[in-house]
Amino acid sequence: MxxxxxxxxxxxxxxxxxxxxxxxxxxxxxxxxxxxxxxxxxxxxxxxxxxxxxxxxxxxxxxxQGDLAELKRQLQDRNPDLSKAEVDDLADQKTLELEKTTPPLITWQDWDWPCIDGDYGRFIGYGSKPFYTQLSTETDAQTLFEKSIYYALADDSDADELWKDVPQKTVNDYKTSSDYSTLFYVFKSLHSDQIVTIWDAE
Structure with missing residues (x-):
C-alpha cells in the first residue's frame, strides 16, 4: 500500500x-x-x-479535512509571484487529493490535517520519547517535540506538561495506540525534515 x-x-x-x-x-x-x-x-x-x-x-x-486556510497562506508565502486565484486553485487541488485518496486516521477529536512547507504533511507515526529522539538531529527530543506542536494547538498546549504524557515506549502500530488516552500524531514535510505534531485526547 x-x-x-x-x-x-x-x-x-x-x-x-x-x-x-x-x-x-x-x-x-x-x-x-x-x-x-x-x-x-x-x-x-x-x-x-x-x-x-x-x-x-x-x-x-x-x-x-485539510487545513486549507493555512495551506493557502504557506503557498502564497512560498510563491509570491502566483495570483490569489492560482494559489486557491493549487490549494484546492492538493486538498482534494488529500481528502479523496488518504487512508483515515482514527482520532477522538476532529481536527484539520496539518500543512508543512506548502503542502500537507505525511503522517509518519505516533509520537513517543524514543521516536522524537530518533527524529532529533540538531536538538534534544523534548525541544524538538515542543517546537513541532502545530500552530493551531500552540495556544492551548502546555508543552512541558504534554511532554510528560508522551509515551516512554515506541507506539508501534494502531493496536498499540489504543493503550493510551493521549496520542501524538507526527507528520513530516514532503520537502524537508521538518515535522509537526498534533495531539489528541479522549
Missing part, C-alpha cells in the same frame, strides 16, 4: 478485522471502515486499492 500523505498505512491505520465487500470494486477484501467519513454519501467499506486510485472522487465522501 502506497499513499502520498501516509506512511505504512497497513501498520498505522485500522483495517476491518474481517474481509468485507468494497463498495467500489465489489470484491471481498480487508477494507478501511468508512462509517466515519465526511460528506453526504454514506459508505461502509473501501479497500486500499480503490482508495489509492481515487475512487472516492466518484462520491460526495472524503476521509479527512
Amino acid at each position: 502506497t499513499f502520498k500523505y501516509v506512511d505504512k498505512p497497513e501498520v498505522f491505520m485500522g483495517l476491518r478485522d474481517k474481509e468485507t465487500r468494497c463498495e467500489f470494486c465489489n470484491q471481498q477484501k480487508l477494507c478501511f471502515n468508512a462509517d466515519a467519513f465526511y460528506g453526504e454519501d454514506e459508505i461502509e467499506s473501501i479497500c486500499p486499492d480503490c482508495l489509492a486510485t481515487g475512487r472516492l472522487y466518484e462520491r460526495d465522501s472524503y476521509t479527512c
